[in-house]
Amino acid sequence: MFALLFDPSAGAAGDMIMASLLDLGADEKRVRKAVESVGCTLEVSRQEKGHISATRAQVISDRRYHSLEEAVSILKSSSLQEKALKKALAALDILAEAESRVHDVPKSRAHFHEVGALDALADIAGSCEAASSLKADRILSRPISVGGGYVQSAHGLLPVPGPAALEILRAHNIPWMGGPVDDELLTPTGAALLAALVDEFVPRFPLIQAERVGYGAGKKDLATPNLLRALKARIVSPTRGAGMDHQKDRVVQLETNVDDVTGEVLGHLIEELMQAGALDVSVIPAVMKKGRSGNVIRAISSHEDMSKLAGMIVRETGSLGVRVFPSLHRFVAxxxxxxxxxxxxxxxxxxxxxxxxxxxxxxxxxxxxxxxxxxxxxxxxxxxxxxxxxxxxxxxxxxx
Known part of the structure; x- marks a missing residue:
């Protein structure tokens, strides 16, 4: 299995993500076309950070977009191919959702502060096109180092991570840590792109054979090299006959019985649970106590999403409780x-x-x-x- 792996030990920003993927061998013509199609220009150069040679991707623009609707329109009119466009729109929506929660306003009226600059939209477009051009089966990332100290923002002097970046980390269950320097290392655009692109955040990389390493340089000069490292690798499987331990993971099963929920509500619940991260959902007809007809709702979930999905089941169905069968073993193809x-x-x-x-x-x-x-x-x-x-x-x- 071919995978992309991000190692954001010095944080992440939109330009760093795009640069690291270009350094890995992403199609520069497609990336440049994507950036230009949203009204910007792209300058790609080599820089040294801490004596490590890296790619620097700098977007040039002095324009801004003023609303989510305008930003969506720009992306939909761009050169982004289908998969890249879907990821770019997802990253933009994640940004809008974070800003709307921070300011307690509808998403359509969210104010995009620094991410309202058109170059941030170009970072999103270029990064998503770069990732798409590499054709990875899976994208993984280690936990994100967000920095420390305080940052001057539109909200005033605030601790790192800033409000929008922190909201994205919270909403998408992204693991993060402070350090390694007292400076802002994670931007809202970087957080949104990782939330949209990464399939799984892991505490450590799996057994891999690295084929190529890419480094994306950031704007700042820090005490630690301001680099985002990315790897193109093969995830190693044991030889045939060695068993299937590499294809086993742990999940939980959520289950509840209902006897007064309509088919329309059940259909809506299935869609909502899957969109919220459920690995599988089924509704099984059953005969309940006193001979009443009903249904058993069953969802398979990661441990991290268990509480969120159980709460959704209770809210949508009115169930008085959800049973949890923990630590089930699942063999995965x-x-x-x-x-x-x-x-x-x-x-x-x-x-x-x-x-x-x-x-x-x-x-x-x-x-x-x-x-x-x-x-x-x-x-x-x-x-x-x-x-x-x-x-x-x-x-x-x-x-x-």
């Missing part, structure tokens, strides 16, 4: 995402497929439902035909 080109009546469509392997052997191929549904509607053909053809292409691609 290795997962990979690819794209196949499906030709229908002379028109070519791109379909995302998910490939599952266990101990190196191909287990399953599944076409992305939303892609297939969109194509079926556009081409005027049955959905089941689109799914079948896409998965046939997927099986052939997975065997190569």
């Amino acid at each position: 290795e997962r990979e995402e690819r794209t196949v080109d499906l030709n229908l009546a002379g028109v070519t469509y791109s379909v995302a497929i998910k490939i599952s392997r266990m101990d190196g052997s191909l287990v399953n191929v599944k076409a992305e439902y939303e892609d297939c549904r969109r194509i079926a509607k556009e081409a005027g053909v049955p959905l089941r035909m689109v799914i079948k053809k896409a998965e046939e292409l997927g099986w052939r691609a997975a065997d190569k």
Whole structure:
């Protein structure tokens, strides 16, 4: 499995993330085009920080955007490809949500302080395009060092991390620590990008074989090298026959019984739980006490998301309690995402497929439902035909 790994031991900012990915070999033409398409220019150079040679990515702009709606419009009109655009919009939404909570105003009216500068939007666009061009199966990060001391902001003199960055760390359960210097090391843009791009924050990197190391230089000169280190690596699996311990993790199971909740509410709950981080959700018909019909709601969750998801179940259903079955072992197949080109009546469509392997052997191929549904509607053909053809292409691609 090919992974990108961030090591933000000296914090993170938007320009540092983009620079570290460029140093790893991201497609500079695509990144430059993305930055220019939001109205900025990009200067890429080499710098030394603490005697380490690094890439410096500097966005040039003197314009600002004034609202979330305007920023979304700029991104949607940019050159960002589909996956990169989705991540960029997610990072922007994370920023808006943080500002709205800090100021207690609707997200649509959030004031974007320093992130309102167009160069911050270009950092988001460039970083997301860079990450997309590297085609990682998974993106991991170690905990973020945020610095220390105080920072002068639009709110006055405040302790590090600043309000917006701290809100992003809180809302997305991102692990962080103070130090290693008394200075602001994590910007709101950096926090939002890591929240949007990273699949998992880990206390230490897994067993890997590093293929390349990239360094992104920050603006400041600090007592410690102001660098964001990124790695392109293969996550090492044991040899076949050595067991499947590398594919096992620990999860909790949340469960409650309900007998007075409508199907519409249950459907809405499933969507909300999945968006909030549930690993799986199911609703099972059951016969309750006194012969009443009802349902068992069951959700699989990481330990970190357990309390949040249990609270959502109680709020949405009115349940008086949620049972927790802790420390369940879960064997997990290795997962990979690819794209196949499906030709229908002379028109070519791109379909995302998910490939599952266990101990190196191909287990399953599944076409992305939303892609297939969109194509079926556009081409005027049955959905089941689109799914079948896409998965046939997927099986052939997975065997190569």
